[in-house]
Amino acid sequence: MTNHADAERFCPANLIITRPTDHEWVRHAATQLERDRQRSADTHLVRLDVPGLAGIPIYLKDESTHPTGSLKHRLARSLFLYGISNGDIGPKTTVVEASSGSTAVSEAYFARLLGLPFVAVMPESTSRAKVAAITQYGGKCHFVGTADAVYSEAARLAQESGGFYLDQFTNAERATDWRGNNNIAESIYRQMAGEPHPIPEWIVMSAGTGGTSATIGRYIRYQDLRTSLCVVDPEHSVFFDAWQSRDRNLTAKTSSRIEGIGRPRVEPSFIPGVIDAMIKVADAASVAAMQALSNLLFRKVGPSSGTNFFGVLCIAAEMQRRGQTGSIVTLICDSGERYLDTYYNADWLAKCGVDTTAWKARIDGLIAAPS
Incomplete structure (x- = not known):
């Protein structure tokens, strides 16, 4: 049997063994978060039928159905x-x-x-x-x-x-497990599995923190999937320019007007290396696309969803020009009900100098059925 003196020689005198006093709370909190995940982690994947884009099915991951209404x-x-x-x-x-x-x-x-x-x-x-x-x-x-x-x-x-x-x-970008664990990328591919084009040609999304695009881009590479990632960026955001120049020190003097996306600095969570293409989207184009998508869905979506949809239309038009077929996936980031007094208010848009007339005509021409 080891005596007390042997134990003292083996263990340093300053060794302190303790258990955090909040250990039970941590277990409780983690359980609460997991229960919420089980209740609400997956969201609907909506197929959008666009008459003018035959052969290019569009899918919308509807993140507005989460308990707090957004991605x-x-x-x-x-x-x-x-x-x-x-x-x-x-x-x-x-x-x-x-x-x-x-x-x-x-x-x-x-x-x-x-x-x-x-x-x-x-x-x-x-x-x-x-x-x-x-x-x-x-x-x-x-x-x-x-x-x-x-x-x-x-x-x-x-x-x-x-x-x-x-x-x-x-x-x-570091708080989300991009390898899987029911992240948004894994959910998209699982829901697409039974579709005519189960591996999307493109996933199109906007960036606020850059965390979701980092997760999706990393997952695509980790799983060796034949999907390209396009990130759309609104006016007065530096993400597009930083992606082009690889200069992370860029800043903007004016903030993005499309709420929730675009930033005046390059955020640490924005990972340019996982992005295959970027599109700079005018605010008026985002709002026009928001209105067009709302009409197609028979319900209102937020302005960042409009930015996403405009990017989808750009990609789809180019695929159509090249005679390509395949699916495109994007996100409904949140509901338009949060923006009734702004982006859905004609007086507010006019005050901001946002005229959607020209963009509406171009979008309507693309999505309409061929004559």
Whole structure:
């Protein structure tokens, strides 16, 4: 039998064995997040019949059906799990985020689920519907003048409160398991399996943090799939220029007007190397495409979904010109109900100088049945 002296010689005197006091809370929180995933992780894949694009079926991954109404529900869950797993979020942590709206809505939902205080730092221009949703979930909104001010202000508030800054723009690409584990890419390919063109020729999407495009692009390469990834970028965003130049130091003086996508700086989660093509989309084209897609679906979608759809139409038109067939997949990022007082308000569009007339004619001409 080992005596006490032998034990002291074997184990250093300063060895401390302890169990975190919040271990049970961590187990509880992880269980709550997993239950939410089981209830809501998958979303519908809607086939869109476009008469003018025969042979090129279009599919829409409808992320608006998540409990918090947008693609950001997946990201918010992953960010909370990431923070909890790293030991940054505990049972009394004040959680802070920099957001243009949708991510903060989803994060407020998860903060309430876990009983945590939540503060969203966002531009004053954020839609009133998103602000109302955040407060309805128990979150607090802290407004700044411009989009580029959200980062430092969120970090400051987190530090002052002794809380944790989720930092979606840095952590989006690392918080999601791009190899699988029911991420959005795996879900798309599983749902496409029985379709006439099960491996999409293209997946088209916009970038806010860049995390979802990073996940999809990495998954395509990891699975050795014959799919190309196109990222569409709105006006006043630097992602397109950074992808072209490979210069991550680019910045813009004006923020994107298409809420939820486009950034005035190249976010850490934006991974240019996984992207096969990018398209710069005018704001008026995004809004015109949003209106056209809403008409085809008989329900309203948000402006970033319009940006996505315009990119799909560009890719489809080029495929058609080359005599190619195959499927294209894109995302419905959120519902248009959040934008009734902005993008669906003719007076607001006119005040912003957004004239969709010319783009509407071009889009209608492409999607209409051949005469």
